[in-house]
Amino acid sequence: MTQTQTEIVPEQDVPGRTRWGVFLAILAVPTLVVAALLALLIAWLFTDDSVAADVKETSCAEALAFGGAKLPEGAKDARCALEAGPAPSYTARFRMPRAEIDAWVAAGFPEGPELRTTQCGDARVDACLSADRVAGRRVSVQIEITHDSRRWSEVRYKAFTP
Template sequence: MVRGRNRWWLVAVVAGIPALALIWLVTAVLRAATSDDPLGRGPREVPCAEAPEFGGARLPTGAYDTRCTVEVWLDTRYAAAFRMPRAELAGSAAPVRARRRGPGSAWATRPTCA
């Protein structure tokens, strides 16, 4: 038996680990350079019952053409877009207008320091 011939696998392992790391690094750089969302965490479609429920609301009954998305990373962000008839919009916005405070109210003025 020739000395050193039975240790070829050790050389292959030692050379293979940096080669695999280099392949991974090149792949990650190419993916980041060619993608708008390299980590795959961009907005994704969700059921429209889930999106407003996250904020404690619900879609209006006459809503149509709904499109809801979620983005999750450090924070969770839901977005809901929909259409509804103008007549129903006027009725659903009235309670919001009634709760809104006008100029000079506690919400609209800056606190004064004594």
């Protein structure tokens, strides 16, 4: 048998394909999933999904009248709102002269109750009042008073149907 010689051909130096493309494609999928989850988390944190989203500004005369009271003459910085829900709930916040508080409460609630300085629920509140069935209606009123200075007090008023 005769042997035939085979020619040895050197390999050509052609840039080969690396596996980096496959590696990056596999790595891109979890990276995109994590980025999408972060975007959803950020969107959830910055959206307001509170229950009180349907709060509308209203006149303070309407808000206080719902609970049988009137805005005092010397009131400043009054802000009032109507909170949406199954039953109306009005809130008011204003500042008034400290010396006129007792007269204002007595005029708004002639049958009582009177302001109390204990058991107000918050240590920062100086006086409070809770009244049920105000003005002959099924309306409850809560008032919290915080003295800002010797002359002025902040009043937080809430009237609602329980």
